[in-house]
Amino acid sequence: MKQINKLKKQYNDIEIPSELDEVVRQSIERATITKKKRSPVKQWSLGVAVAAVMFVGSINVSPAFANSLVNIPVLGSIVEVFTVQTLTMDKETYQANLKTPAISGLDREGLQTALNEKYIEENKELFKQFKADVAEMEEVGAGHLGIDSGYEVKTDTEQLLSIARYEVNTVGSSSTTMHYDTIDKQNNVLITLPSLFKDDSYVEIISAYIKDDIKQQMKDDGNVAYLTVEGADLEFRSIQANQNFYITADHKLVISFDKYEIAPGYMGVVTFEIPSDILSDVLVGDTYIH
């Protein structure tokens, strides 16, 4: 019994890391958020895999169906985004919930079709991959896998539509990947980051701003952390020429990084709003950003 007590004492001496509190709090928060999102997905009666609940081949076919789903009306415009397809799996320890957005009402059919087809293809591919992973995991025994994808309309004005699509993979811990598309609704063009600027000097200007901002944020708040291990080649150096971005309703450029890309996991997806005045010299025009 003595030895057990000694062991128990050592057990109780296991050091509790200072991050624990924060990790617990964030996990609860995350569970609350995903819970709300997941609630319409009921456990299916047979308890076995149920997939492909809805599939609408062409998004223009049934406006009534579209309206019954998430419908975001736009003031003075008929361009809208709605859920066109939901792929779900809820099978004991395996959960998938994939929502595919679709855009309708753009004048240039080509752009609209291309985007919508891309969204559907991507989610189909994700779901296929997920099913393959589940099959593989079942072969070696039990396990837990989760995938969650969906979208969020970031900006919707007379002029612009920014859609953010997210993909959350849960295997042990989770990783989040974001994709953004920003569309000029009036001219029917898809805006890319390089297309906003005269030349590629923007890469350096934005990178320099983000570097400074990272330093400032870490100085101001001890809880904020980015990957800054000296000499380990991990710290933030530069944005990609086609870095993820969107434009806010008040015409500000926001640069986005995926979870783990430049910061530890608990920081999640990080975004930086770039002040428009430092960009004004290199912008092609001030239509979108000012």
Add this chain to the structure above:
Amino acid sequence: MLESGEGEYFVMTKTEKFKLIETFIIENQESHYRLAYSYVRNKENALDIVQEAIIKALQSIDRLDEIKYLKTWFYRILVNTSIDFIRKHRRVLVMDDEILGGYLPQTEDEQIDMDLLDALDALSAYEKSLIILRFFEDLKIEEVATVLGENVNTIKTKLYRTLRKLRIEMGEEI
């Protein structure tokens, strides 16, 4: 702690239930961390396990029928998550440590509690669970049985065998 008398009937809304579980998780987070740590012996992994277990638990609160089983229910999720984690990462971990060593802040894997780790290392994940739950987390035999999904007699037999393996004379305890 959250305990209610035998046969007491609890009617609560889902929100109340969620709130209760949340409180339990926050109050007992240190125990949960230690439990996870005993399996993986690494801070980051233990934190990941705690995180995953919480999310899993809160997303499946419908499967917790009576709130008095909260403790064993949560331990079960935590133990399963830990064991899953070990199984999943066994192959990968071997060389990762070497390579990542230079990049990561020093982890205290090595120095801490060699006795405990040595002793527990000799055990399988299942046997570890038995010892930790019964003696370190002070669960009753019945509760250990519920967590591990076995009947009481099986648990007793396995505990004796595990203790013998640990070469610890327990007299008439247990």
